[in-house]
Amino acid sequence: MQPVIETRNLRKEFGRKVAVADLTIAVQAGEIFGFLGPNGAGKTTSVKMLLSLTAPTEGTATLLGRPLGDRLARARVGYLPEHFRFHEWLTAAEFLDLHGRLYGMSKAQRDEAVPHLLALVGLTVRADTKLGAFSKGMLQRIGLAQALLNDPELVFLDEPTSGLDPLGRRLVRDIIKELRQRGTAVFLNSHLLSEVEQTCDRVAFIRDGAILRTSTLEAFEEESFPVVLRVGQPTPELLAGLAIFAAHVSLEQANGRITLHLDDEAQLPRLAAWVIEQGHTLYELTPMRLSLEERFLKIVGEDASEG
C-alpha cells in the first residue's frame, strides 16, 4: 500500500540557517504518526513543506501519492495550523461554510457537514457567534472542525492541544481515535508527549532539522526492560554477578538502588531467585517502563530542551 506521506532527503534552508536538514519519512494510510522534537527542531517547517506553504530547498516528497503542491492531493488533506488565527468577523458556521467552499464542496455537502462538525467539537450553540468572541480553546476547536470538513484521508495537526484545557485535550484525543477508526492518517506535531503516547502508533524524533529515530511505540516497549533492585547490603561481588543478567548495572549510592536493563520480562523470577541464593535480602524488585517523555529526553538529549 502506498504511503500517504513519503519524503526523501527533504531539506529547507532560510538563507544560511538550515531549518530542516534531512527529512526522510514514510507515513502509512490510517496511521497516527507523532512528530516529536524540541522547539525549533524543524517540526513546523517540515509540515509547511508538506503542505506547500514553504518550498523545499532540496529533496522530493509525495502526499497521497502525488507531488507536493498538487491540488487534488490537497483536496483530500486537512490541516490545523499551529498559529490558528481565523477571520474573526466570521461566525463559526460561516467560517466552516467558507472553508467548505474552498474545498470545492457543494452547498448540500456543506449544509450537511457544517452542523455535524460543530456538534463534533461541541460548538453547536456557538454557530452564530463571531470568531472574534471565541476563546483560544474554542478557536482551536473550530480550527479542528475546519480540518475535518472534507472527510480527509490525511490530517495534519500542528500542536493541536497546546491551547486547550484538559477537557479540550480529551476532545482532541477522542477525535484522533475516531479518525483512526475511520482509517484517516494523522500527522501529529506535538511536544506534549503524554498526548502522543496515548494516541500515536509510531513516532519520529527530530532535532536540529534531522530525524534521529523513527519507531513504533510497541517496539520501544520490547527493546529493553529496566528493573530497579534494592538489597540489604550491596557488595561489589553482587554487582559483578548481576552482569550475567544485563550489560549495564548501576548503583545509586544515596539510596542503594541498583538499576539494570534486562532483555525481557522472563528473566525477572530468575533474577529474584539468584539474588536470594547469593544470601542477600531482597527489599525491592521493580520493573520500570520508560515513559515516552523519558525516551524523548534520552533520544533528543536533555541539553536540547531549548530551541
Next chain:
Amino acid sequence: MSFLIFSGLTVREAQRRRILIVALIMGLAFLLLFAVGFHYVYLQMEKDGVTGGQQGEIITSFMLTAGLYAANLLIMVIAVLVSVTTISGEIDSHTIDALITKPVRRWEVVLGKWLAFAVLLAIYTLFLAGGLMFIVYLRAGYSLDNVPAGIALMVLQALIILSITIAGGTRLSTLANGVLAFTLYAIAFLGGWVEQIGALFRNEAAVDIGILTSLIMPSEILWKKAQSIFQPQLTSNPYTAGPFAISSQPSDLMIIYGAIYMIFFLVFAMWSFTTRDL
C-alpha cells in the same frame, strides 16, 4: 473560479469591519459640504449677476475641479488604506495558512482580493465624482465633457495604486508597504506639478522630470488627463484654470501605459505571492 470566493470574502470583510458604511456616510458628508458651499458661492454669483458669462463658468468650473481634486485624493488614500493589510496582514496573522492549504491556487487569493477592491473603488469613485458633478449640474446647470471617459481614468488611477499596494503586500510588511505606496504617489504628484510649471515657463528639463516621474508612477498624469478631457478649453489656459491648469498635455499613450502598468503589478503580485514561503 475560486478567486470569486476570495472576492466575496473581501467584500464581506469590508462590510463587517464597517469600512463600507463609514465610507458611505463620510462620502455623503463630503458631498453635503460641497453642496452647501457651492450653493452659497453660486447664490452670491447670482446676486452679482455673473452666472451667465465666462467669469461664472470659470468660478463654477474651479469649484467643481477643486471638489474632484479632493475626491481624487480621498480615493487614492482609501485605495491604499483598504488594501495595504489585505495580504501582508493575513500573512503576519497566519489567517492565510488555513486558506491556501485548501485546493486553491495562490494567485486566486490575490486576484480575488484585487477584483473586490477594484469594484468597490470604482463604485466609490462613481459615487463621489458623479455626486459632485450632479450637485453642480442641479444648482448651476453646468456639466463637464466626456464624463464616462474621465471617471474611467480616475478609476484606472485608483486601480494602479491598488495594484502597487497589493503587490507590495506580498513581500513587504504592512507599514513598509504603506510607505512605498504613499511615497510613489507623492513622487508622481510632485513630478506632475514640476512638469506643469516647467511647461508654463517652457523649461524642457522640468517637463522631462515630470514625464519621467509619470513613467515611474502614472497616477497623477491620469488625473491630469481626466481633468483635461473634462474641461478641454478651460484647463488648457492657466489664466482660467489657475492651479489646475494643464500646460503640458498628457499624451493618450499614457492611458495605455497606465493600463499596462496596472496589469503588470497585478500579475507581479500574483506571481510574487505564489512563489514566496509562508
